[in-house]
Amino acid sequence: MSEVLRVAVAGLGNVGAETVRLLAGQKDLLALRCGRPIVVTAVSARDASRDRGISLDGITWFDDPVALARDADADVVLELIGGSEGVAKDVCEAAIAAGRHVVTANKALIAVHGAALGGAAEAAGVTLAYESAVAGGIPIVKALREGLAANQVTRLQGILNGTCNYILTTMRETGRDFDDVLAEAQELGFAEADPSFDIDGVDAAHKLAILTSVAFGCAIDFDAVHVEGIRHIAASDIAYATELGYRIKLLGIAEMTDEGIQQRVHPVMVPIGAPIAGVEGVFNAVVAEGDYVGTTMFEGRGAGGGPTASAVVADIIDIARGQMMPVFGVPVAAQKPMRVHPLEDRTGLYFVRFMVHDKPGVFAEIAAALRDAEISIESAIQRGRAAGGVVALVVTTHEAREASMLKAIDAIAAFDSVTETPRMIRIEAF
Amino acid sequence: MSEVLRVAVAGLGNVGAETVRLLAGQKDLLALRCGRPIVVTAVSARDASRDRGISLDGITWFDDPVALARDADADVVLELIGGSEGVAKDVCEAAIAAGRHVVTANKALIAVHGAALGGAAEAAGVTLAYESAVAGGIPIVKALREGLAANQVTRLQGILNGTCNYILTTMRETGRDFDDVLAEAQELGFAEADPSFDIDGVDAAHKLAILTSVAFGCAIDFDAVHVEGIRHIAASDIAYATELGYRIKLLGIAEMTDEGIQQRVHPVMVPIGAPIAGVEGVFNAVVAEGDYVGTTMFEGRGAGGGPTASAVVADIIDIARGQMMPVFGVPVAAQKPMRVHPLEDRTGLYFVRFMVHDKPGVFAEIAAALRDAEISIESAIQRGRAAGGVVALVVTTHEAREASMLKAIDAIAAFDSVTETPRMIRIEAF
Numbered sequence: 001m002s003e004v005l006r007v008a009v010a011g012l013g014n015v016g017a018e019t020v021r022l023l024a025g026q027k028d029l030l031a032l033r034c035g036r037p038i039v040v041t042a043v044s045a046r047d048a049s050r051d052r053g054i055s056l057d058g059i060t061w062f063d064d065p066v067a068l069a070r071d072a073d074a075d076v077v078l079e080l081i082g083g084s085e086g087v088a089k090d091v092c093e094a095a096i097a098a099g100r101h102v103v104t105a106n107k108a109l110i111a112v113h114g115a116a117l118g119g120a121a122e123a124a125g126v127t128l129a130y131e132s133a134v135a136g137g138i139p140i141v142k143a144l145r146e147g148l149a150a151n152q153v154t155r156l157q158g159i160l161n162g163t164c165n166y167i168l169t170t171m172r173e174t175g176r177d178f179d180d181v182l183a184e185a186q187e188l189g190f191a192e193a194d195p196s197f198d199i200d201g202v203d204a205a206h207k208l209a210i211l212t213s214v215a216f217g218c219a220i221d222f223d224a225v226h227v228e229g230i231r232h233i234a235a236s237d238i239a240y241a242t243e244l245g246y247r248i249k250l251l252g253i254a255e256m257t258d259e260g261i262q263q264r265v266h267p268v269m270v271p272i273g274a275p276i277a278g279v280e281g282v283f284n285a286v287v288a289e290g291d292y293v294g295t296t297m298f299e300g301r302g303a304g305g306g307p308t309a310s311a312v313v314a315d316i317i318d319i320a321r322g323q324m325m326p327v328f329g330v331p332v333a334a335q336k337p338m339r340v341h342p343l344e345d346r347t348g349l350y351f352v353r354f355m356v357h358d359k360p361g362v363f364a365e366i367a368a369a370l371r372d373a374e375i376s377i378e379s380a381i382q383r384g385r386a387a388g389g390v391v392a393l394v395v396t397t398h399e400a401r402e403a404s405m406l407k408a409i410d411a412i413a414a415f416d417s418v419t420e421t422p423r424m425i426r427i428e429a430f
Numbered sequence: 431m432s433e434v435l436r437v438a439v440a441g442l443g444n445v446g447a448e449t450v451r452l453l454a455g456q457k458d459l460l461a462l463r464c465g466r467p468i469v470v471t472a473v474s475a476r477d478a479s480r481d482r483g484i485s486l487d488g489i490t491w492f493d494d495p496v497a498l499a500r501d502a503d504a505d506v507v508l509e510l511i512g513g514s515e516g517v518a519k520d521v522c523e524a525a526i527a528a529g530r531h532v533v534t535a536n537k538a539l540i541a542v543h544g545a546a547l548g549g550a551a552e553a554a555g556v557t558l559a560y561e562s563a564v565a566g567g568i569p570i571v572k573a574l575r576e577g578l579a580a581n582q583v584t585r586l587q588g589i590l591n592g593t594c595n596y597i598l599t600t601m602r603e604t605g606r607d608f609d610d611v612l613a614e615a616q617e618l619g620f621a622e623a624d625p626s627f628d629i630d631g632v633d634a635a636h637k638l639a640i641l642t643s644v645a646f647g648c649a650i651d652f653d654a655v656h657v658e659g660i661r662h663i664a665a666s667d668i669a670y671a672t673e674l675g676y677r678i679k680l681l682g683i684a685e686m687t688d689e690g691i692q693q694r695v696h697p698v699m700v701p702i703g704a705p706i707a708g709v710e711g712v713f714n715a716v717v718a719e720g721d722y723v724g725t726t727m728f729e730g731r732g733a734g735g736g737p738t739a740s741a742v743v744a745d746i747i748d749i750a751r752g753q754m755m756p757v758f759g760v761p762v763a764a765q766k767p768m769r770v771h772p773l774e775d776r777t778g779l780y781f782v783r784f785m786v787h788d789k790p791g792v793f794a795e796i797a798a799a800l801r802d803a804e805i806s807i808e809s810a811i812q813r814g815r816a817a818g819g820v821v822a823l824v825v826t827t828h829e830a831r832e833a834s835m836l837k838a839i840d841a842i843a844a845f846d847s848v849t850e851t852p853r854m855i856r857i858e859a860f
Contacts, residue, residue, distance in 0.1 A: 022580060022722055032647065032760045033579050131577070137723035139577025146753075147561070147569025149463050150452060150743030217462065275729065278708050292452055293567035293730060293740035299705065300726035310723035313580030323576075323753050330462045 005038045005320040008072035008100075010065035010091045011080035012045035015105055015132070017052040018305030019078065019312045024055070030313070034320035042072035069094035076101040076319055078312060084108035089117075096120045096128070103315040105132035105308055111206035111222040114213070115335075118327035128327045129315035134207045135160060135284040137307030138300040139314060144214045144288060145329040151290025153215040156254040157428070160207040160265075162282035162302040163191045163198040164230050164250040168267075169280045172238045172247070178231065190282060200229035201250060201265040208252030212263050212338075215288065216256055217330045221263075221338035225252075228266035232423050237353060240381065240394050241269050241425075244351070247277040248425065260339030262346070267425050269351055274430035287430075346402040349378070349427035351394070352409060355420045358391045362417045366393065369415075373408035375400045390419050396427070435468045435750045438502035438530075440495035440521045441510035442475035445535055445562070447482040448735030449508065449742045454485070460743070464750035472502035499524035506531040506749055508742060514538035519547075526550045526558070533745040535562035535738055541636035541652040544643070545765075548757035558757045559745035564637045565590060565714040567737030568730040569744060574644045574718060575759040581720025583645040586684045587858070590637040590695075592712035592732040593621045593628040594660050594680040598697075599710045602668045602677070608661065620712060630659035631680060631695040638682030642693050642768075645718065646686055647760045651693075651768035655682075658696035662853050667783060670811065670824050671699050671855075674781070677707040678855065690769030692776070697855050699781055704860035717860075776832040779808070779857035781824070782839060785850045788821045792847045796823065799845075803838035805830045820849050826857070 007023065009016055020040055023030070031037045044062040062068035069077045069091045077095035079102060081088040088109050095102045102121065104110065110117070110130045121128035131141045135158065144153065159165050163185060170181045182199065185191035197203045209222040230250050241248045246269035255262045270277045275297050279285040284302030289295050301307040328335065356362045363382065370377060376398040384391060397405070409422050437453065439446055450470055453460070461467045474492040492498035499507045499521045507525035509532060511518040518539050525532045532551065534540065540547070540560045551558035561571045565588065574583065589595050593615060600611045612629065615621035627633045639652040660680050671678045676699035685692045700707045705727050709715040714732030719725050731737040758765065786792045793812065800807060806828040814821060827835070839852050 018722075026580060026582065029582060029647075030580070032764055035756075035761075137578075137720075138726060139573050142572065142577045143569050146748065147572045147744050148567075148740065149747045150456060150460070150740045152456065152459060217459075275705075275708060278705060290567075290740065292448075292736040292743075294734075294737055296568060296728070296730035298726070298728055301724045304724075306722040307724055310578065310580045310720060313722075314577050317579045318576065321755050323755070325751050325753070326465075331465075334462055 003036060005034070005036055005076065005316070006041045006074045007038060007076045007078060007316060008042040008068050008074035009040060009078045009080065010044045010068055011082070012043055012052055013080065014305040015308045015312065016045070016078070016080040017054050018309040019080065020054045022309045022313050030317065034317055036320055038316060038320055041074050042068050044068040066090045066094050069100070070098050074100060076103060076316060079104040079106055082106055082108070084112040089113060092117055093120070096124050096126055099124055099126060101127040101129070101319050103129045103312055105312055107133040107203065107206040107210065111209040111220060114210065114220045115332055119332040121327055122332055127319055127324055129318065130210065131315050132308045132311035134210050135286060136300065136302040136304065137310045138284060138286065138298050138302070139311065140211065140286045140298050141214055142314070143298060144211065145325070148288060148290050148293055148296065149329065151292050153288055153290050154256050155289040156211055156215055156286065157276065158208065158211065158252045158286040159249055159276060159279050159284050160204040160252045160302065161198055161250060162284055163195065164204070165279070166190045166282045167199070168230060168233065168238070168248055168250065171233070171235060172242065175235055175239070177235050178233055199231055201227045204250060204252045205265045208254060208263055208265055211286070212254040212261065213328045213335070215254065216261055218261060218336040218338045221340070224263055224338055224340045226264040226266065226343045230267055233267055234423070236392060237423065237425065240351070240353070244269070244396065245272050246270060246427065247272055249276065251428070253428070257341050259345065260341035262341040262343060264343050269425055269427040271430055276430065344403040347399055350397045350400055350405050351425045351427055353423045354393045354395070354412065354418055355390055356393050357417045357419065358386045358389055359417065363393060365415060365417065366412055369412050370395070370408050373404045375404055375408055433466060435464070435466055435506065435746070436471045436504045437468060437506045437508060437746060438472040438498050438504035439470060439508045439510065440474045440498055441512070442473055442482055443510065444735040445738045445742065446475070446508070446510040447484050448739040449510065450484045452739045452743050460747065464747055466750055468746060468750055471504050472498050474498040496520045496524050499530070500528050504530060506533060506746060509534040509536055510742070512536055512538070514542040519543060522547055523550070526554050526556055529554055529556060531557040531559070531749050533559045533742055535742055537563040537633065537636040537640065541639040541650060544640065544650045545762055549762040551757055552762055557749055557754055559748065560640065561745050562738045562741035564640050565716060566730065566732040566734065567740045568714060568716065568728050568732070569741065570641065570716045570728050571644055572744070573728055574641065575755070578718060578720050578723055578726065579759065581722050583718055583720050584686050585719040586641055586645055586716065587706065588638065588641065588682045588716040589679055589706065589709050589714050590634040590682045590732065591628050591680060592714055593625065594634070595710070595714070596620045596712045597629070598660060598663065598678055598680065601663070601665060602672065605665055605669070607665050608663055629661055631657040634680060634682045635695045638684060638693055638695055641716070642684040642691065643758045643765070645684065646691055648691060648766040648768045651770070654693055654768055654770045656694040656696065656773045660697055663697055664853070666822060667853065667855065670781070670783070674699070674826065675702050676700060676857065677702055679706065681858070683858070687771050689775065690771035692771040692773060694773055699855055699857040701860055706860065774833040777829055780827045780830055780835050781855045781857055783853045784823045784825070784842065784848055785820050786823050787847045787849065788816045788819055789847070793823060795845060795847065796842055799842050800825070800838050803834045805834055805838055
């Protein structure tokens with residue numbers, strides 16, 4: 001197996017350019033580790049004239065990435081374009097149809113079309129690899145599919161979006177508000193001009209849906225992920241969390257229960273002493289619990305050209321070494337269907353912040369509504385007075401059912417004394 | 431590839447028995463993930479009559495593990511006996527000579543004889559796998575050899591011995607002395623009756639030597655590891671560390687420098703905010719820095735039947751799936767020799783505790799000796815008085831050379847005012 005592995009690259013944005021740079025810069029190291037050289041033979045991007053700081057000498061240029069996927073002199077096609085539909089999907093389908101291996105960093109594509117693409121790849125006898133689609137440089141797909149494959153995974157929890165973690169970390173460190181910190185993150189390049197995919201939890205949900213499939217051996221079901229983002233987290237929520245001994249993190253959580261699999265992305269209060277609470281800034285982390293291995297945690301940079309290129313090339317190395325296995329750890333045809341355990345069945349602790357008129361009887365009224373829903377109050381904080389004005393009333397609960405909480409909060413939201421939508425944050429034990 | 435993978439197990443201690451239990455309990459899951467069943471066909475242990483809580487029905491018993499390795503009806507031999515010499519080595523050699531794959535949890539054997547055994551395995555076209563030899567259930571060998579293989583690793587730092595981490599954590603939490611906590615750890619089964627391999631750093635050094643080889647592509651050189659243990663850590667050192675903003679951890683550190691590779695195991699003061707500082711109790715963790723991926727951390731249980739069996743079976747799964755690669759990531763014949771960068775060249779911060787007679791002029795004398803060695807004092811603590819008695823004088827330094835530190839400490843140790851061997855702990859930046 002000493003012949004050259006030929007790689008065609010569709011998309012020369014930050015990740016694509018960094019991947020080409022890595023393959024050139026680590027050429028000798030990679031040849032030694034793979035037992036054969038890896039050579040980029042073709043590339044495709046929108047603008048042929050742009051200077052990306054990399055040499056494209058001797059590399060065939062394609063204006064059309066689908067033509068590259070179909071016609072390039074290549075064993076492997078890298079899809080680094082992005083987006084769940086359109087050209088990215090066409091590139092992957094064309095490459096598989098042409099009998100070429102595919103490596104992609106595209107979480108949306110895998111989350112939405114992974115089963116179809118994976119099935120096509122398995123039928124064609126080629127690899128569809130996507131390590132870089134989840135948690136950047138952290139080799140978490142490999143860890144779940146191989147390193148922990150002796151285990152029945154029981155629970156996954158991950159900080160899967162660096163933008164949200166950066167914003168939440170900065171809010172805590174500075175006491176500033178969400179909008180203010182988001183604007184700064186956009187200036188610094190840590191958040192997109194249109195940040196909704198990140199801050200509304202969609203990006204994390206894409207990644208969670210992929211990890212769930214690999215960990216539990218079931219078909220990807222992105223639509224079954226309950227998704228909430230961080231737009232409504234106020235500076236005061238973060239201050240309350242600190243006071244109560246928690247950090248607020250946007251987590252992706254997948255759990256196997258007797259009733260099925262529960263997948264959810266939402267802000268969580270995590271005890272300050274939990275390892276994942278210490279994962280700050282743009283870092284990502286995944287905690288995986290297995291029946292034999294116990295609790296493991298994997299941490300690293302979740303985005304950026306270097307870490308993502310590291311994961312893209314790890315997938316190429318597997319291919320160069322002839323490592324083949326089912327796309328999601330078990331053959332797509334043998335995956336179990338996803339039996340969805342709805343979030344309404346969650347039992348756990350809750351934090352709720354009510355904004356209320358500061359007048360006698362308001363707390364009694366809210367406490368009664370919670371009691372009527374069989375929710376037991378663990379602590380209540382009302383600080384400061386604003387006679388006639390609005391104050392925050394914060395409640396944490398003992399174990400309660402999600403469905404009961406939602407019903408009680410809805411009822412309370414309709415009270416005259418309540419001035420805006422109550423904000424609920426789930427508390428998770430670790 | 432649907433034929434059965436036949437496994438012979440040499441050694442039915444805690445790990446061996448748990449591995450047999452796992453292979454039976456997860457039979458269907460493993461068959462699905464591997465595309466073929468995994469079956470234990472033969473076992474060998476000292477005592478055939480002992481009840482291990484596992485069924486050995488239909489499994490061939492061998493009194494002689496070497497005979498098992500040579501003659502059993504098996505594709506894979508598990509060496510779970512332990513020890514760098516003797517029967518464990520004989521089992522591995524016999525299995526390789528018979529053309530069987532070998533999976534071992536034996537860190538001492540790989541650290542001392544890994545190059546010879548790995549070369550023999552590669553020549554015979556079989557796998558020698560040892561994920562379980564390092565950091566228990568954490569799939570760190572796979573992470574370095576595959577997941578991060580696109581990177582030139584520049585530095586590794588690991589908490590590689592759970593016994594030491596448990597002792598240091600408990601000393602900090604309780605304020606108790608080393609001997610006291612060690613005795614308790616022995617009662618609880620967290621430390622061996624003869625604890626020297628653990629507490630003197632030898633076990634961590636075995637693991638570090640293995641990781642260094644995989645990460646840097648050089649031949650294993652266990653003898654080149656500088657090794658210090660934790661016997662001399664006093665309760666007061668831990669209290670000073672806390673006061674100065676550090677945790678004391680026994681770390682294994684491997685660094686690539688311009689002069690070569692430096693491997694060392696010794697107690698380290700780590701800033702409290704560093705992720706590895708939060709890894710407590712029996713947990714292990716490895717921080718790996720790569721030129722593209724940046725900093726990554728992997729954390730989990732470093733010992734115990736379940737986690738170790740998880741890693742043993744991960745290696746078996748790789749074999750069942752037909753995943754083959756060089757034993758240390760690059761072929762043994764292509765490994766670079768280890769160019770040793772001696773610890774004397776380290777430049778860094780130091781903590782030193784001097785026990786001195788409490789009388790005028792002692793601090794001046796010590797400060798002068800440090801100045802003469804061109805060592806600059808960052809802080810000095812002397813608390814409490816014991817007129818005519820002995821007190822601790824604690825010094826932390828600015829950047830200093832190891833060789834200068836050792837020379838200065840040697841000189842100061844000879845002072846009449848100094849009553850016992852000064853204790854030096856290196857401080858590492860993270």
